[in-house]
Amino acid sequence: MKKMIDRCLSDYFGDSSLFPLTADEYEKLIDKISGTLVKQENEEVYTIVHDVIYAYLTQD
Template sequence: MNEKWLKKFVRNCLRQYGRDTEAFPLTDSEWADLYQNILLEKQTNPDMDIYEVVHDVVYEYVTK
């Protein structure tokens, strides 16, 4: 999975949920957690579309 594309997609999802990524960028550890959660979720549910996986993981992150 292309990490650069995934970062851009996660950034766009965060904006949709109202988080200003310019003012509050993700730390390296936050990004690593999101990236690992996305990969794990995709491995657990291979039939799920990657867009759905990313939105689910980002939503869970935002609502914590």
Template sequence: MEEKWLRKLIRNCFLQYGYDNESLPLNNEEWKQLCAKILAKKTDDGDMDLYEIVHDVIYDYITK
């Protein structure tokens, strides 16, 4: 899966949670970690929709 597209999904999810492009709380390492978590969860649960996985991972990130 292309990382650029996955980053766009993550960014859009943060926008839905009230962040804007300037206030995204991620450094480069955190971007990579979130992408890795999403891909791992997609591999583990292939039946789950990718958008749902992204929202679950971002929600966990924001609330912890």
């Protein structure tokens, strides 16, 4: 899941290292993504990851 998050950040910033996340932030994002996957089981994982990352980036 961490690699998917990094790939998504690369889509937004060109390089995931330009927006470094702490271990705690990764854990929170993974928990949010996992919970959303359970609720929206018919949705593609890629879409959910991007939606969660987008929401995270725009709320801070």
